[in-house]
Amino acid sequence: KRQESCLVMLSIISCLCSASAKGDLPEVLFLLQNGADVNGCNKFGRTSLQVVKLGNPDVARALLAAGADPNARDPTCGLTVTHDAAREGFLDMVHVLVEHRADVNAVDFDGNLPLHLAAREGHLKVVQLLLGLTAEPGRRNGHGHTAWDLAHAYHKTDTANYIAEYMIAYH
Known part of the structure; x- marks a missing residue:
């Protein structure tokens, strides 16, 4: 159970990072509402804000409103x-x-x-x-x-x- 729980959390973080990188605001909001750790790191050691599509400030706003660290x-x-x-x-x-x-x-x-x-x-x-x-x-x-x-x-x-x-x- 613990291993499954850990894999689910890593998967959610990866999904959040992927949605952020694509600029997919609805997916970002869905993942945040379902417990994604906004400051969790992907397999490359980067957070969802660090990989955010730079041309999409609305996604960044959503991540920051959820507590993303702007200084990571x-x-x-x-x-x-x-x-x-x-x-x-x-x-x-x-x-x-x-x-x-x-x-x-x-x-x-x-x-x-x-x-x-x-x-x-x-x-x-x-x-x-x-x-x-x-x-x-x-x-x-x-x-x-x-x-x-x-x-x-x-x-x-x-x-x-x-x-x-x-x-x-x-x-």
Whole structure:
């Protein structure tokens, strides 16, 4: 009985992670209502929020409302969902995470803030949001680079210019 119960729980967590990754809100809600552990990990050590389809903030909202940890880290690289959403330019997802107390000052194993990753990829709207929320917008990552350095090095001119203007005006 105990083994069966354990297998059922692992299966529910896998199903929740799968539904989250697909952006299947009805399935996510069904699984949550039927006892799925919102912070349980799949076989890769990731939670349903960590594998959520980034373009689907409604699924993230449902997971967060059920108690998902917005600051859970990927065990291999230290990234949070906020890092992932910022890197990929999903502004709506970053908003949802911030509304649910995601730590925009969390650093990954390379010392990157979500701001560094958004700047490197040239996601100006995400950078604009994060600049106002990040405690140290001039912080250097583990390689000694600021968000401006990364935007500049990766030829994200609009983003680099915005960061430079922000730093002059506010810091």
